[in-house]
Amino acid sequence: MNAHAQPHAMATAMDDGIAMGDTLMEVKNVSLRFGGVKAITDISFDVKKGEIRAIIGPNGAGKTSMLNVINGFYTPQEGTIVFRGEERRAMRPHHAVRQGIARTFQNVALFKGMTTLENIMAGRSVMMHRNILWQMLWRGPALDEEIAHREKVEEIIDFLEIEHIRRTPVGRLPYGLQKRVELGRALAMEPSLLLLDEPMAGMNLEEKEDMSRFILDVNQQRGTTIALIEHDMGVVMDLSDRVVVLDYGKKIADGTPDEVKTDQSVIDAYLGVAH
Amino acid sequence: MAQAQTVLDTFPKYLALNARRFADRPAVRHKDYGIWQSWSWAEQFEEIRAFALGLRELGLTRGDKVAVIGANRPRLYWTFAAVQSLGGIPVPVYADAVAEEMAYVLDHAGVRFAVVQDQEQVDKVRSYGEKMPSLERVIYDEPRGMRDYDHTGLHNFVDVQQAGRAALEGDPSLAARWEDEIAAGSGEDVSIILYTSGTTGRSKGVMIRARAAVNAALDTVAFDNITEHDSVLAYLPLAWVGDHYLNYAQGYVSGFCMNCPESQETVAHDLREIGPSFYFAPPRVFEGLLTMVTIRMEDASGLKRRMFEYYIDLARRHGEAILEKRPVPFFARLNYAIGELLVYGPLKNVLGLSRIRVAYTAGEAIGADLFAFFRSLGINLKQLYGQTEAFLYVTVQKDGEVRADTVGPPAPNVDIRIDETGEVQFRSPGMFCGYYKEDEKTAEAMTPDGYVKTGDAGFFDTDGQLKIIDRAKDVGKLASGALFAPKYIENKLKFFPNIKEVVAFGDGRDYCAVFLNIDLQAVGNWAERHNISYGSYQELAQHPEVRKLIAADVDETNRRLAAEPMMAASQVRRFLILHKELDADDGELTRTQKVRRSFIAERYGELIEALYDGSGEKYVSTEVTYEDGRKGQISATVKIVDAHTFGTGAAEPVREAAE
Incomplete structure (x- = not known):
C-alpha cells in the first residue's frame, strides 16, 4: 500500500551480457561511397560499454554518415560493424532499434502535432506486442501493456524534467525543449547504445548546460553507452571519455580528450594549415 | 468544534492526535510520475516517525538546528515535524538563494544537519562547507546525479528512513519512546526559526515558540472555519512565513490536506486538478491570471468574446453584492446565474x-480593479x-467586509496601535520571541x-480597517516640501x-522620476499583434513603440495623481525603461520579489542622475549574475522620456496603497 513512497526503480539499459568497460561495438575498416564521392574511408574504432564516445571533425568530415552507418541507415561498401558480439554489414534501421540502438537527429525529427507524452510513448511502440484488435478494446491486455509503458514514460518525463510540457504539442515548444523531448523518445527505447547527432546544435548556453547534465545523467544513472557527434569543442571535451576525430572521411586521431586536444593533425584540421 | 476541546501546544502533538482522529483522511498529496500520490494522516505519521528515528540514529538531539532547503515536497514538510518531534529546530532556507546567502544563514543558525531537495542544493551547501563548521550531515530527497559523490556525511532521505525503520524493528519500544519524546516537548520550545527575506540588509532569524505558533494557527483556523475537509495547494517558498503558517501550521491544527505540485512550472495545472478550498497568492499571481485571461480572450472567437465581455460587465455591477449577500435586483441575480453557467x-x-x-x-498593494474582478466572479478574495x-x-x-484599499481590522486576539510617528505596532498571540543570536536587533524591533514595531506607516480608517501607506522610513518629501510616498506611486503604475x-525616486529632489520594467508577457503579446519583432527583454524594452x-x-497615472491633492506634486516628470529585468540574483529584489530601493539607487546611480540632469539618453553597463553564480555584463543606451503632467484637478478622496 505504501508503494508510492518508493521512487520507481530507475530503468537501466537493456541487459546485454556485456560487462562495463568491455567492447560494446566495433567499427572495422568501414568505407562508404556515394557514387564517386568517398564519404568515409577505412575507419575503425570501438565503443566500450558505459562510456561516452564522441565523434568530432570539421564540417563534411563524415560524422553524420558514420552515425547513419552505425544505425543501419546506410550500408557501407566495405568493412563490418560488430555490435554486441554480432557481426553485420547490412541491416535496416528498425533492426538496429530491436538490437538496442536509438538515436536523435541533427534537425529535430518529432511528430510536431503530437504532445510530448505521445511522442515519447511512440518511442516505446517497438516494445508493444498487442495487435490492433486488442488495442481497440477498452480493457484487457492492451490496456495493461499501455499502463506499464506509461509508467516507464513517466519516469523519463520526470528524469528530463519536462512535466510541465507533458500535454503540450511539441510543435509549440522552444527548440531546446524539443531536443530534450527527442532525447526522451530515444531513451524510451531503453537502448544499450544511444547515438546523439549534435545534441547541442543551435542551443544557448543555458540550454547547453542543461543538455550536458542530462547526457551525463543518462550515462551515469541509466548506464547507457552514448556515442555523440558535436561541434561545440568545449562540450565534447568536458563530456566524453574518448574522442575519435574525422577529417575528409578519414580518422586522424583517437584517444582521450586531452590527447586529442594536443594532437597536431587535429589542430591543423580545425584551424586550417598553410599548403 | 473539535479543535476547541483538544488544545495542544506543539505541532508533533497535533501530528499524533491527527493520526488518531483523522487516521484515514488524506494528509498530503504529491504529484509524482504524473499521478497524485497521497498519504493519510496515519501513513504520514509512520513516515515522519521513520525519519525521526533515522535522524536520532544519526545523532540528532534536543536543540539541534536542521536546515530545510527545497521546493514544496512532502518529505521536506515531514522534516519539520520529525525534527520538532525530537526537540530540534527546523530552519527553512529559500531554495533559490545563491550559495553565499545560504552559507550565511546556515552558519548563523549553526545548523548541524541540512535536509535538501536535490543535487543542486547539495552542491550549494557543500561549496561553502568550510564556512559552516557546525554542519555535519546533509540529507537529500532526490538521489539523481549523486551516485559518484563522496557520501561521507551525505545521506539519502530514504536510507535515513530505512535506518529508522530498522531500529524500530530491532527495538519495538522505540515507538513508545518516540511518542514520549513528543509529549516531553513544551510550548515554550522554539518551534521554528524563519529567516526574513532581507528587504533591509542581512536576513534575521525570527524565532517562534511552539505555543505561540499553535495559538495563532488555532485563531485563524477558527476565524475562517477551516476544517479537515479543506484542501490547499502548497506552492509558495517553503522558507516564507506564509507557507509555513498557511500550509504547515494551519494544516496540523485543522487536519486539512496539503497538496504539493509536481514542479514549479506545473503549478497552474496542478491547481486546476486539485481545486483547493483555501488559497493564498500574492497580488502578482492574480495579476498574472488576469493577464492570461485577457490575452486568451483576445484570441477567442467574436461570439465568445462578446459573451465574455457582457457577463464580466454584469459581474462588475452585481457580482460583489451577490458574493456579500446584499440585495440585488431579481433579474440581475437571474442573469448572473446564467453567467455562472456560461462564463x-x-x-x-x-x-x-472553482x-x-x-x-x-x-x-x-492590489489594484482595486483586479481585486474586484476576482470577487465579482464569486471568489471570496480577502x-x-x-x-x-x-x-x-x-x-x-x-x-462581507472587504475593501481593496485596506487590510482589515486586527486579527483575532491581536492588539494594534499607531504611534505618534504614524508607525503601526502590534502585540499578537503568534508574535516572535526574538531574533536568533541578535538581542540588540530584537530590542530595536520592540517597544519597551x-x-x-512593523516599520510600516499607516492609519485606521473610520470603519476600523487598517490602511498601510508605505514603509515608515521610505516616506519622504520633495524639495518643495510636498509628501512623497514612493510605494504609492509605484503601485499606481504597477x-x-x-x-x-517600478522604482520611484523623489525624496529631496525637485520632482518624481521612475525606473520601469515592462511586463514581458503583456508587452510581448502586444508586440506580436503589432508586428514588432524582438530577440530579448532588452531589445523589446528599448523599442520606440514600447x-x-x-x-x-505614465500619463494616465499622472492624470489620476493630479486628482489627489496630497499626491498631485508627485506626478512622474521623467521615466526610463531599464535595460534589464530587476532580479533577486543580482540583489535588486528580495527573495519575495520586493524592490530593494537603496541597493538600486546605488547600483544605478548614474541613471538616476540622468533622470534629473535633463539628458535624453545614457549609456550604462551593468553586471549581472547568472543562476550558477557566474557574472556577465550587459550594456545599453537607455533613453529617458519626459512625461505629461497635469494641473491639480477635481479633488478625489486619497486612497492609500496597502502593504
Missing part, C-alpha cells in the same frame, strides 16, 4: 478556483496584513512595553498590465 463557472474551473471558500492576498515577526497575521478582513516593476505605449500609461 464564471468555466472560467473559475480553468483557473483552478472550489475556493476563502482566498487571501497580501504582501503588496486581504490580510502580516509579518514574519507576527507569525503572519496582524490584520485580516472578515467575510512589548509591542512589535496596476497597468504592461508595467511589471516607449510610447508605456508613456501613455
